[in-house]
Amino acid sequence: xxxxxxxxxxxxxxxxxxxxxxxxxxxxxxxxxxxxxxxxxxxxxxxxxxxxxxxxxxxxxxxxxxxxxxxxxxxxxxxxxxxxxxxxxxxxxxxxxxxxxxxxxxxxxxxxxxxxxxxxxxxxxxxxxxxxxxxxxxxxxxxxxxxxxxxxxxxxxxxxxxxxxxxxxxxxxxxxxxxxxxxxxxxxxxxxxxxxxxxxxxxxxxxxxxxxxxxxxxxxxxxxxxxxxxxxxxxxxxxxxxxxxxxxxxxxxxxxxxxxxxxxxxxxxxxxxxxxxxxxxxxxxxxxxxxxxxxxxxxxxxxxxxxxxxxxxxxxxxxxxxxxxxxxxxxxxxxxxxxxxxxxxxxxxxxxxxxxxxxxxxxxxxxxxxxxxxxxxxxxxxxxxxxxxxxxxxxxxxxxxxxxxxxxxxxxxxxxxxxxxxxxxxxxxxxxxxxxxxxxxxxxxxxxxxxxxxxxxxxxxxxxxxxxxxxxxxxxxxxxxxxxxxxxxxxxxxxxxxxxxxxxxxxxxxxxxxxxxxxxxxxxxxxxxxxxxxxxxxxxxxxxxxxxxxxxxxxxxxxxxxxxxxxxxxxxxxxxxxxxxxxxxxxxxxxxxxxxxxxxxxxxxxxxxxxxxxxxxxx
DNA sequence: GCAAGGTC
Numbered sequence: 198x199x200x201x202x203x204x205x206x207x208x209x210x211x212x213x214x215x216x217x218x219x220x221x222x223x224x225x226x227x228x229x230x231x232x233x234x235x236x237x238x239x240x241x242x243x244x245x246x247x248x249x250x251x252x253x254x255x256x257x258x259x260x261x262x263x264x265x266x267x268x269x270x271x272x273x274x275x276x277x278x279x280x281x282x283x284x285x286x287x288x289x290x291x292x293x294x295x296x297x298x299x300x301x302x303x304x305x306x307x308x309x310x311x312x313x314x315x316x317x318x319x320x321x322x323x324x325x326x327x328x329x330x331x332x333x334x335x336x337x338x339x340x341x342x343x344x345x346x347x348x349x350x351x352x353x354x355x356x357x358x359x360x361x362x363x364x365x366x367x368x369x370x371x372x373x374x375x376x377x378x379x380x381x382x383x384x385x386x387x388x389x390x391x392x393x394x395x396x397x398x399x400x401x402x403x404x405x406x407x408x409x410x411x412x413x414x415x416x417x418x419x420x421x422x423x424x425x426x427x428x429x430x431x432x433x434x435x436x437x438x439x440x441x442x443x444x445x446x447x448x449x450x451x452x453x454x455x456x457x458x459x460x461x462x463x464x465x466x467x468x469x470x471x472x473x474x475x476x477x478x479x480x481x482x483x484x485x486x487x488x489x490x491x492x493x494x495x496x497x498x499x500x501x502x503x504x505x506x507x508x509x510x511x512x513x514x515x516x517x518x519x520x521x522x523x524x525x526x527x528x529x530x531x532x533x534x535x536x537x538x539x540x541x542x543x544x545x546x547x548x549x550x551x552x553x554x555x556x557x558x559x560x561x562x563x564x565x566x567x568x569x570x571x572x573x574x575x576x577x578x579x580x581x582x583x584x585x586x587x588x589x590x591x592x593x594x595x596x597x598x599x600x601x602x603x604x605x606x607x608x609x610x611x612x613x614x615x616x617x618x619x620x621x622x623x624x625x626x627x628x629x630x631x632x633x634x635x636x637x638x639x640x641x642x643x644x645x646x647x648x649x650x651x652x653x654x655x656x657x658x659x660x661x662x663x664x665x666x667x668x669x670x671x672x673x674x675x676x677x678x679x680x681x682x683x684x685x686x687x688x689x690x691x692x693x694x695x696x697x698x699x700x701x702x703x704x705x706x707x708x709x710x711x712x713x714x715x716x717x718x719x720x721x722x723x724x725x726x727x728x729x730x731x732x733x734x735x736x737x738x739x740x741x742x743x744x745x746x747x748x749x750x751x752x753x754x755x756x757x758x759x760x761x762x763x764x765x766x767x768x769x770x771x772x773x774x775x776x777x778x779x780x781x782x783x784x785x786x787x788x789x790x791x792x793x794x795x796x797x798x799x800x801x802x803x804x805x806x807x808x809x810x811x812x813x814x815x816x
Numbered sequence: 817g818c819a820a821g822g823t824c
Contacts, residue, residue: 206823231824257822271817279818292823318822373820381819389817407819521824529823706821713819 198248200241201306201337203255203299203326205313207232208520208527209347210254213312216352217250228294231256234302242357251302252312259296259325261289262378271390276383277792280785284375288329296329303330303337311341311362314578317771320363321370327362345577348538368777369770376763376784381407383792384754388741388802395803398810404741405717408760409702411741413710414719415755416695418734418742420687427683433461437474437626437633438673442661448626448633448671454679461676464631468674471629476667484621484638486654488645490572491581492608493533494704495697500608502689502730504651505600508722509689509708515601516582524588525605529705530579533572539580541613542566547587553603554610557648561613565644569612583609607649614645617654624663628671635660686731689722699757700764714738736809744805748798750791 204210211233214222218237225234235252262284268274288296303309309330313319327339340359344352384406392399433455437448455461494513501512516528535541542562549558572581584606590599619640626633637660646652687695689711696707714720719738725731734742742755752758763784769775795802 229824255822256824259822262819314822322822370821377819377821379819383818385818403817405818409820517824703821705823709820 198246198308199306200239200245200248200250200308200310201299201302201330202250202252202310202312202342203330204252205254205319205322206256207254209312209314210235210252212347213352214250214252216347216349217252217356227253227298229256229298232295232298234298239356245308248308251306253298253302254312255292255295255299255322255326258318258322259288259292259329260286262286262374264382271386274386276387277789279379279383279386280789280792282379284378299326299329300333303334306330306334306337309334309337309339310356310359311339312344313341315343315345316576316578317366317370317767319578320366323362324364324367346536346580348536363771365773366771369767372770372777372781373763373767375781377408379785380788381405383788384795387792387796391799392802392806396806396810399737399806402718402737404737405713406754407710407713408763409706409710410713410717410719411755412699412701412757412760413692413696414714414734414738415742415753415757416692417687417714417720417732418739418755420684420691420732421734421739423684424686429683430456430681431458432456432679432681433458434677434679435461435465435468435631435633436673436675436677437468437628437671439474439669440672444661446635446660448624448635451632451634458676458678465674465676467629468631469629472670473668474626474628474633474671476624476663476665477627477632478623478625479663479665480623480625482621482623484619486617486619486646486652488567488570488611488614488616489608489649489652490570491533491535491612492583492605493531493572493574493581494529495531495693495707496533497528497582497605498704498708499690499693500604500651501601505597505604507597507600508712509693510712511597512601513705513708515598516605518594519598519602519605524584524586524593524602526581526583526585527579528582530582531574531576531704532579532581533574535569535571535581535583535612541569544584545610545613548584548606548610551587554607554648558610561610565615566613567615581612604651607651611645611649611652614648615642617644617646618642619654619656622660624660628674685725686733688729688731692732700761701757736814737806740806740809741802743809744802745795747801747805748795750794754791 214235217239221237223236227234232254237250239250240247264282265285268282311323311326313322323341330337341362342355343360344355388404388406392404435450439446498509498512501507501509519525520528545558545561549555582605593599619638622637624635638656639659640656646654693707696702702710715722718735720732721735722730722732745753745755766775766780770777770780
């Protein structure tokens with residue numbers, strides 16, 4: 198009996214082989230330097246029993262979609278033909294050696310045991326592997342492992358309880374692949390050809406459309422528009438100052454601000470008439486600053502730009518490099534909760550010899566350890582990102598590698614710590630009919646803050662003593678006038694939050710889309726004052742967004758709704774509630790209308806480009 | 817020369 202096991206990536210193949218094979222695993226090289234074949238014997242029990250096992254892997258998707266070559270010419274093929282042109286699915290160039298490996302290893306196997314990640318893409322990759330294996334062995338039996346972590350007991354259990362691949366999940370992915378491919382090609386060709394023809398400055402540019410890149414651009418343009426539309430407004434506020442015990446206490450007005458000067462004067466007069474302020478409430482309560490939740494990919498890609506001066510893309514790349522070198526766990530995960538079974542203190546133990554956070558880690562082991570908080574996500578495939586091994590900064594290839602490793606490690610230690618604890622005093626005053634209040638915060642125990650410099654919690658200090666019902670005459674009582682400040686342009690973490698909330702891209706691809714809109718010169722990253730960066734749309738980016746708005750589609754292509762709707766429907770396919778072909782046809786019908794209207798009203802895009810690329814640029 | 821999603 199021979200069983201061929203295939204995982205989504207080498208790291209899983211290696212781990213699973215070492216669990217199932219015990220110490221008796223033989224490693225064979227393949228023609229790919231990333232992929233190995235692992236041979237061992239294992240008793241699967243049940244109908245398979247003891248078998249000779251080869252465990253190998255692919256490296257993500259094996260195949261890619263393309264049109265037959267007669268559709269290659271942009272200029273001679275009308276774009277709308279691509280709505281129903283045949284799509285050829287073939288093994289992608291760099292996956293050929295992997296496909297050959299599977300064909301060869303499948304030849305003498307009775308079972309093909311799929312060990313891809315248990316998510317939607319993993320089911321599809323499983324189908325791709327199946328199709329390739331059946332070329333050399335049409336009779337091979339296909340089963341699939343149901344696993345969501347690499348704990349020994351769990352993996353052994355999964356090996357004895359296979360299930361079938363989910364056709365529904367794979368169908369959802371295949372719908373996504375077809376739609377993204379067709380629509381990307383159709384609208385990219387349309388926009389590029391028409392705009393290149395009309396504008397000299399665009400002649401060498403590809404004006405791509407993508408269902409993720411366009412909404413990404415849209416978010417940047419929306420914020421830019423809000424900044425453009427901003428009109429400063431005057432507002433007025435009451436200021437009440439009390440001086441006692443050599444402290445100056447600024448009370449803030451409960452109404453915060455009013456936009457009418459006369460109103461402010463009336464409120465002030467009401468206070469002045471009362472002459473004295475009365476303490477109506479003194480509330481002392483414990484205050485807490487919660488430690489962070491375990492680190493997911495989305496959160497990591499936000500922290501890079503925010504705290505490390507690295508782009509989201511670069512942050513993820515560095516984390517991947519740390520992962521392949523065995524320093525941190527798998528960096529592409531939605532999970533922000535640790536499974537109860539994980540030995541977190543064991544990891545802390547490995548971190549304890551460090552000269553950077555060793556003392557802190559030892560403190561956790563000596564009694565300060567607290568169970569991490571749980572976030573709301575669990576992809577049932579990977580744990581939150583955490584350190585695997587201690588590494589010295591001199592052993593890493595760059596300072597940036599160290600910055601990311603340090604962030605992941607400090608985040609992990611913070612997760613295993615106690616919340617920061619403080620004491621808060623809130624004093625409420627009444628003067629006439631108006632109310633004022635001030636808060637004093639004293640930090641009592643910093644706890645996780647000691648190892649986690651990315652969080653700041655600054656105490657405002659102790660307030661002087663106030664007694665309830667005490668009355669006093671304020672030292673200062675007057676009106677302040679100010680002007681509202683403009684919103685700021687979108688930052689990278691804000692953009693990622695918007696993409697995340699609207700289902701644009703996946704955790705691992707958001708950074709790519711952000712990179713892509715810059716590469717296409719739709720969006721420009723620029724430095725704010727200080728270290729931070731912000732995104733502004735280019736003239737071309739604005740022109741595209743405005744132009745599509747003008748066309749008057751029900752949902753503009755630069756808005757996130759279309760993608761969000763598609764995501765929801767993919768979930769329905771996954772649940773078996775919607776047919777794959779039905780969704781594809783429905784969506785293509787919808788986009789045929791979008792295409793014809795866009796083509797018919799293409800002048801909107803041209804006019805918009807003329808305005809933003811030429812006229813406004815000349816001024 | 818087109819997309820987005822895996823992965824190294």
